[in-house]
Amino acid sequence: MTRTYENNRSAELLDAAAVRFADAGYHKTTIREIGDAAGMLPGSVYYHFPSKADLLLAVYDEGVERVGGAVDAALEGKVDPWDRLEAALGGHLTAILEASAYARVLLSVLPSDVPEAAARLRDARDRHEDRFRELVADLDGDLGVDPALFRLFMLGAANHAKVWFHPGSRRPVDIAAELVRVLRGSEASDRSSEPAGAS
Amino acid sequence: MTRTYENNRSAELLDAAAVRFADAGYHKTTIREIGDAAGMLPGSVYYHFPSKADLLLAVYDEGVERVGGAVDAALEGKVDPWDRLEAALGGHLTAILEASAYARVLLSVLPSDVPEAAARLRDARDRHEDRFRELVADLDGDLGVDPALFRLFMLGAANHAKVWFHPGSRRPVDIAAELVRVLRGSEASDRSSEPAGAS
């Protein structure tokens, strides 16, 4: 049985790559920088990953898993469909705006940036966005719009926060709450307004 | 009087640059490609523009002007604030999704992609987004959210269409209409629901 050796710095490498990819994007990040940050020469990176694109892909997959975890955690215990949507968006935004470089990569590098890996990057991203497809489908009231369009508007609005968000003022979960409040107005035409219990 | 000569291919150069920047982004576009597309050697590009960043900036400015023009044209004759917002979004989306490579550049290259020109790129972009600040401010009813946040959500949702839009199915103006309909729900809490005329 030949198995791991455990002087392995693959994890540090991946961390370093995640930070650089998230902050500078794919093309502005060089193998040399990543290697440097992991205390490694550029050539050594290729012992761990066969190419720069594969390195990105590994980061991307890990990113999907982490945002997914954040969403799952936020979702725990919530039962009302709108509450669930808000919680999921809260987890999503927290991960992407504050928590993890891995998560941020999902927004700062587009699949089209790396044609040779575009299909697999899109797969990874879809794997995450599918959660929201479900959450939107579970909303009871008539939305007044195509649910697919509703989801795209919602994710577009949320992810755009990456551009204007700066930590310290509004918390990601507050942004999620406000967004859901705006979107929720659209169902108020039929079953209009009980102010929803509270206290 | 020393004046122009008019064998000048600056315009073709700018067009070529706009298309490449829009389709491939800043870093993946090379001066050689742009020169090629304009029938020019790479060195000759520098007769017209002092640097790649300056070339982008010229494209960007022209882009702002063209989307601005599309918005102005769409706005003509509209008086109701919500109608105006919808029209403006329609013009914005049409320009960005179908009409002009110059317009598309506003979405496909971020100011942060080119640090040496980031400030001036942001200026250009703000010049355009300020129109929407006004349009949102003119909405009468209480929005139920911070107008700034409302604007950011709206532009985020709209611009995200660049990712999922494909020509032939839904028209940009229809997307704008749907988006406004979703957002408009949020004003229905106080002055709830006259179904707004219609046969």
Add this chain to the structure above:
DNA sequence: ATGAATACCAAACAACCGTTTGTCAAGTCT
């Protein structure tokens, strides 16, 4: 102890990047 796998280093490779330099025909001004 021996042999193989591990996890790197050191150095280079070819390709490509944005940009500069020197040159020059064609057009315009005087």
Add this chain to the structure above:
DNA sequence: AGACTTGACAAACGGTTGTTTGGTATTCAT
């Protein structure tokens, strides 16, 4: 006609890029 400007070409420059190759100390299985 001569001087000067325009709009390019041709060729290279220095630097950076992702990647490859060959070597080597350390660790592990036998």
